[in-house]
Structures are given as structure tokens and as C-alpha cells.
Amino acid sequence: MNRYLTAASAALAIFAFTAAPSAADTIRVLNWQGYGTDEDWSLEMFEEKTGHKVEHEYFNSEQEMLTKLRTNPGTYDVVLINSAFTPQAAKEGLIVPIDTAKIPNAADLTPEMRNNPNLVIDGKTYGVAWVWGATSFAINTEKFDKAPETIEVLWSGDFADKVGWRDDAVEAVQMAAIALGQDINNPSDLDAIREKLHALKPQIRTFWTSENDWNQYMSSGEFDVAVYWSGSASRSANNFGLPVEFVVPKEGAIGWLDGLSVPKDAPNTDAAYEFINWMIDPEFYVKWDTDVGAPASANAKAMAGLPEDAFNRTVLGNSAVTSKLKFMGPIEDDMREKMLELWQETKTFYQK
Amino acid sequence: MAVSTTASGGAGRANSPTRAVVLLTGPAYVWLTIAVLLPLLAMFYFSFLTEAPIAGRVGELTLEQYREFLEHGFYTTLILRSLKLGATVAFFCFLLGFPCAYVLAKTIKGRWREALFLLVIIPFWSNALVRVFSWTMVLRGNGLLERSIDFVIPGAGSLGLMFTYPAVVIGLVHSYLPYMILTCYISLQAIDDDLIEAARSLGAKRLTILRRLILPLAMPGIVAGAVLIFVPVIGSFMEPRILGGRHGTFIGTIIEDQFTAVFNWPLGAALSFILLACVLVIFALFAPVLKRAA
Numbered sequence: 001m002n003r004y005l006t007a008a009s010a011a012l013a014i015f016a017f018t019a020a021p022s023a024a025d026t027i028r029v030l031n032w033q034g035y036g037t038d039e040d041w042s043l044e045m046f047e048e049k050t051g052h053k054v055e056h057e058y059f060n061s062e063q064e065m066l067t068k069l070r071t072n073p074g075t076y077d078v079v080l081i082n083s084a085f086t087p088q089a090a091k092e093g094l095i096v097p098i099d100t101a102k103i104p105n106a107a108d109l110t111p112e113m114r115n116n117p118n119l120v121i122d123g124k125t126y127g128v129a130w131v132w133g134a135t136s137f138a139i140n141t142e143k144f145d146k147a148p149e150t151i152e153v154l155w156s157g158d159f160a161d162k163v164g165w166r167d168d169a170v171e172a173v174q175m176a177a178i179a180l181g182q183d184i185n186n187p188s189d190l191d192a193i194r195e196k197l198h199a200l201k202p203q204i205r206t207f208w209t210s211e212n213d214w215n216q217y218m219s220s221g222e223f224d225v226a227v228y229w230s231g232s233a234s235r236s237a238n239n240f241g242l243p244v245e246f247v248v249p250k251e252g253a254i255g256w257l258d259g260l261s262v263p264k265d266a267p268n269t270d271a272a273y274e275f276i277n278w279m280i281d282p283e284f285y286v287k288w289d290t291d292v293g294a295p296a297s298a299n300a301k302a303m304a305g306l307p308e309d310a311f312n313r314t315v316l317g318n319s320a321v322t323s324k325l326k327f328m329g330p331i332e333d334d335m336r337e338k339m340l341e342l343w344q345e346t347k348t349f350y351q352k
Numbered sequence: 353m354a355v356s357t358t359a360s361g362g363a364g365r366a367n368s369p370t371r372a373v374v375l376l377t378g379p380a381y382v383w384l385t386i387a388v389l390l391p392l393l394a395m396f397y398f399s400f401l402t403e404a405p406i407a408g409r410v411g412e413l414t415l416e417q418y419r420e421f422l423e424h425g426f427y428t429t430l431i432l433r434s435l436k437l438g439a440t441v442a443f444f445c446f447l448l449g450f451p452c453a454y455v456l457a458k459t460i461k462g463r464w465r466e467a468l469f470l471l472v473i474i475p476f477w478s479n480a481l482v483r484v485f486s487w488t489m490v491l492r493g494n495g496l497l498e499r500s501i502d503f504v505i506p507g508a509g510s511l512g513l514m515f516t517y518p519a520v521v522i523g524l525v526h527s528y529l530p531y532m533i534l535t536c537y538i539s540l541q542a543i544d545d546d547l548i549e550a551a552r553s554l555g556a557k558r559l560t561i562l563r564r565l566i567l568p569l570a571m572p573g574i575v576a577g578a579v580l581i582f583v584p585v586i587g588s589f590m591e592p593r594i595l596g597g598r599h600g601t602f603i604g605t606i607i608e609d610q611f612t613a614v615f616n617w618p619l620g621a622a623l624s625f626i627l628l629a630c631v632l633v634i635f636a637l638f639a640p641v642l643k644r645a646a
Contacts, residue, residue, distance in 0.1 A: 060612075061612065061613050063612070063613050063614050063615050064612055064613070066615065067612070067615050165598075168613075169613075169614075204597075204598045205515065205597065205598070206514075206515040206597025206598055207597060207598065220492060220493065220494065221493060221494070222492070222493060222514075336614075337614075337616075340609075340613075340614050340616075341424065344426065344601075344606055344609070345424065345426045347598075347601040348426035348429055348430055348601060349426075350598050350599070350601065351429075351430075351433060351599060351601055
């Protein structure tokens with residue numbers, strides 16, 4: 001009996017020593033599935049460095065993310081927020097200012113990204129710039145002789161019933177706004193956009209909702225050309241070996257910047273800071289982009305650590321391309337509602 | 353509950369049937385009140401607010417959500433489309449389910465019946481999402497169906513079923529067929545075989561027996577099955593979204609968008625109650641027919 005007790009206490013002691021390099025916490029991260037924060041190798045490295053374990057919960061739209069923050073206060077430690085939504089989340093009190101002094105790697109962030117007016121509000125940092133990229137479209141290279149130069153390819157009769165689109169009101173309206181040369185955050189002529197979207201009717205094969213969806217539709221030949229995100233496109237090409245090329249047409253593309261924020265009443269703020277610091281660490285980013293495929297990092301040092309031929313250096317590192325990006329900003333509530341109503345009306349039109 | 357038990361306890365054995373009724377049905381009704389009525393009432397209240405009163409937000413009372421519905425014709429279009437979908441699915445479930453139920457109830461006996469019943473019910477044991485996704489494998493371009501057809505008739509060409517209205521109907525019929533088979537089976541089994549024998553001995557032809565005897569007597573089951581299918585189908589959103597693609601926009605998917613995509617719970621709730629009202633109106637209009645049938 002005594003022997004067992006000794007063995008048990010010894011085991012406990014060993015467990016206590018190994019498990020506690022610092023105060024080990026479990027943090028909860030809210031993000032899109034398969035979007036960097038939940039890479040197994042990275043979480044292992046993070047746990048080795050800090051002792052913290054990371055759990056994930058996922059969302060399928062920005063609105064769902066906001067809903068989760070509103071309805072589950074005190075549940076999450078780190079949340080990924082598209083910078084266009086950061087001001088709204090901050091205004092609603094869903095996220096709290098971040099003490100960037102506690103995040104050493106934040107000093108290496110490209111100043112334009114770090115100080116993006118959507119992330120820094122009244123001098124307080126509500127989101128740490130993490131990655132950025134473009135929303136445009138990708139093509140199946142087997143169906144094209146050379147990459148198209150214009151966004152009008154989505155409306156081209158050659159690809160009728162072969163276009164993939166995302167069932168997202170804002171993205172749909174913004175893509176049409178780019179084709180028509182309108183301001184993507186505050187389009188001036190919604191009727192023209194409505195007409196442009198109605199004209200997509202013979203083109204759209206179906207709507208995709210996740211990266212996984214997109215890859216399946218592209219590989220089974222349902223799509224020849226489909227609206228897509230730059231980081232996802234490089235993943236589809238690198239990880240899944242799909243013959244995919246991302247196109248930034250002459251009309252431009254939607255630019256976006258994702259930040260990492262700390263929700264109000266987060267249970268483990270310090271561990272959350274350590275995790276954010278790890279997420280913008282060049283060591284993590286270079287491995288993420290090289291092995292998996294990632295959007296462009298907001299950390300200049302991380303971008304410089306990429307191989308010369310990396311997608312993020314050749315396509316997004318090119319200033320001629322970045323100058324064509326139109327960055328997403330906050331959209332007024334009534335404009336957002338108008339966009340949704342326009343899109344729902346358009347989807348109803350597609351049924352007839 | 354507590355009051356009624358003490359009251360009936362004081363009255364002694366004479367009241368024990370009442371007491372039994374209260375004790376036996378009470379839990380179910382209490383559960384229904386909590387699980388169905390309360391959330392429904394909360395949603396009904398939300399539908400009159402400017403925004404959902406969640407996480408510190410305050411909504412004001414308004415009729416705006418219902419006006420929104422009247423202002424935009426496309427909501428009506430979508431409701432009509434969903435009603436049509438419900439009717440189509442219920443009809444095909446009847447077409448496929450009734451003969452199957454008849455064979456199960458009247459022709460096959462013993463072990464085979466059990467085995468066939470199992471085949472009807474097995475789809476119920478699988479997750480609905482899994483069922484729908486397996487249909488995508490079958491229906492998609494160069495999928496299982498097209499390859500099988502191509503095997504039998506080489507060069508038959510593409511069916512192009514995926515992401516169409518028929519694809520949604522196929523998926524939904526598969527999901528809801530067991531309801532029709534089970535309800536029809538119960539009412540068909542209750543028909544006395546002697547009645548059919550009698551009709552036959554009086555010289556009635558098979559079609560006449562079916563039309564004048566079996567169909568009228570089985571009507572309660574058919575109606576029950578149709579109602580059980582019609583109501584959930586008009587609010588369905590998962591099957592249309594996955595199988596319908598661009599053609600998969602119905603009132604159910606729009607309501608889901610309001611809840612999950614744009615957090616406009618009041619408008620989503622208002623659209624749900626308008627849909628509920630439509631269903632009630634339809635049932636009220638058909639009440640005489642339904643009553644006679646049942």
C-alpha cells in the first residue's frame with residue numbers, strides 16, 4: 001500500500017515539474033478553421049515555449065464571430081477580427097485595448113499595418129496586425145492559356161455556369177463595385193451594382209462557403225474560375241496540388257487586413273499576449289507559409305524571411321500589385337443592410 | 353401541478369383518474385411549455401423589436417420588420433417558392449411511399465416485413481448532414497449516378513443534376529420519405545382484409561378497390577404524412593443550401609442568413625412568423641378537406 005502511495009506521489013511530483021515552466025494556462029482562440037492559429041505543429045512549439053495549451057472554436061462568417069463574442073462573454077482569450085470589423089467590435093465593447101509593450105514582436109510590424117486606423121482607435125491598439133491579403137479570383141490554369149487581365153472574365157460567356165461565387169452580401173457587392181470602378185466601402189450607385197450582379201445569373205455554378213468546399217468544387221471541375229482569397233489560393237496550390245493561380249486584375253482587388261484581438265473579460269490575458277506574440281513571430285510565419293501556405297504577414301521581418309520565389313513575395317510583395325488593392329474599411333450599418341437586401345434580392349432573381 | 357395533486361389527494365380515490373391524467377400528461381405539457389412555447393414567445397417578441405436585446409443591446413418596439421417584408425416583393429416570391437417545394441416533396445413522398453407502405457402492410461408478412469421496415473428506417477439513424485453530403489457525391493458532375501449511367505449506356509452524357517431544383521427535391525424526398533411510409537402503413541394495416549375480399553367478391557376491379565376503398569380508408573395516414581413532411585420542408589435550409597447551390601435560395605435559407613450571417617434576429621423572427629401564419633392560413637383553408645379525410 002505504502003509503495004503505491006510513494007509511486008503515486010512521485011508521479012504527481014514529476015507531473016507538476018514538467019507541466020509548469022511558467023503558469024500553464026489553456027487559452028481559447030476563436031478563428032476561421034484552418035487559418036494559421038490551429039496548426040498542430042505550431043501549437044506544439046507554442047506549448048513547448050510557454051507551457052500554454054490552445055483550444056479552438058470556429059466561425060463561418062464575421063457576423064457569426066461577433067455573435068459568439070456577444071453571446072459568450074468571458075469565453076475566448078484571442079479572437080481573429082478582420083480589421084474592417086475591429087472598430088465595430090471595439091465600439092460595442094466586445095474587445096479591449098492591447099498593451100503592445102507586452103508583445104515584443106509587435107515592434108517589427110510594418111508601420112502602415114501596425115498603425116492601421118481600423119486597428120488603432122483613439123491611440124489605443126484594439127487589434128495586432130497579423131496577416132493581410134487580397135480577395136479577388138483564382139483560375140484553373142488547365143482551362144486558361146494565360147491568366148486573364150480583367151475581372152470581366154467572371155462575366156464572360158466562355159465561363160457560363162463555371163464560376164464559383166461566395167454567398168456573402170458584402171463581398172458580392174464589393175466585387176461588383178471593383179468591376180464598375182466604385183468605392184468598395186461606400187458604393188455610390190447601388191442600382192448599377194444590382195444590374196452587374198444580376199448579369200452573373202448565367203455564370204454562377206454554385207456558392208462556396210469554406211476553403212474545403214472551394215477545393216472540392218475546383219478539383220471536381222465544377223469551377224473554372226472562382227472568387228477566392230489570396231492566402232487560400234496559395235494553400236490550394238501548395239497543399240492540395242490544385243492547378244490554381246490567383247489573379248489580381250487591372251481593375252483591382254479587395255484588400256484586407258486581419259488582426260488578433262483580446263475579448264473583454266478574457267480569462268488569460270497574459271497567455272493571450274504570448275500567443276499573439278507567437279503568431280507574429282517570423283519563426284512561425286515562415287514555416288506556416290512554406291509548409292502550408294499563408295496570406296502575407298504584417299511583420300516585415302517575417303516577409304523578409306520567406307524564400308525568394310514564395311507567392312507572398314512574388315505576388316503580394318510586388319508594389320505594382322499592392323497599389324491596386326482597395327482596402328476594406330468599416331461599412332455603415334445602413335449601407336450594410338442595403339448591401340444585404342440587394343444581395344438577397346439578387347439571389348431571388350437567380351431563382352427565376 | 354402541486355395544487356392539483358393536493359386537491360385530488362384530499363378528494364380521495366374518486367378523483368384518481370384526474371390525478372392519473374395530471375401525473376401522466378403533466379410532465380409532457382410542462383416540458384412542451386418550457387421547450388417550445390417560451391422560446392417561441394421570445395422570438396415573437398423579438399420580431400417586434402428594432403434589434404435583438406442581447407449583450408447589452410436595447411431594442412425598441414416597432415413594426416418595421418413586418419413592413420420590411422411587405423416592402424420587398426422578393427420575400428413573398430421566396431415564400432411561394434418554399435410552399436411549392438413543400439407540396440412537391442410531399443407529393444413525391446406520397447408517390448413513392450404509398451405503394452411501399454401498401455406492400456409492407458398487405459403483401460409481405462413475417463420476417464421479410466421486419467427486414468424491409470429496417471431498410472425504411474435506417475436512413476433515420478444517420479445524421480441528416482451526412483445524408484445530404486452523400487447525395488452530393490451521387491449527384492455531382494461525374495459522380496456516382498452519372499458514372500453508373502455511363503456504365504450502362506456509354507456516352508449518355510451529363511445529367512447536370514447537382515445544384516438544381518430537382519437535386520433539392522431528391523434530397524428532401526429521401527430525408528422525409530419514412531414519415532409517409534410509416535403513417536400510411538399504420539392506416540393501411542388497420543384496413544380489414546375481409547373488406548377487400550368482400551369488394552372483390554362483389555366484382556370490384558383492382559383499380560376500383562384502390563380508388564373507392566383503400567385510398568379513402570388510408571386518407572388519415574396520407575394526410576398525416578403529408579402534413580408532417582410539408583411543414584418542415586418549407587422551412588428547410590440545409591438541403592437547399594448544399595444541394596441547390598445558386599438555385600437553393602428559399603425562405604428558410606434567407607431566415608437562416610438573418611440569424612447567422614447578419615445577426616438580424618428581429619427580421620429573421622418576423623419572416624419565420626409570417627411563414628407560420630401562411631402555414632396556418634393554408635391549413636385553415638383546407639380544414640374541411642382535412643377533417644373529412646381524417
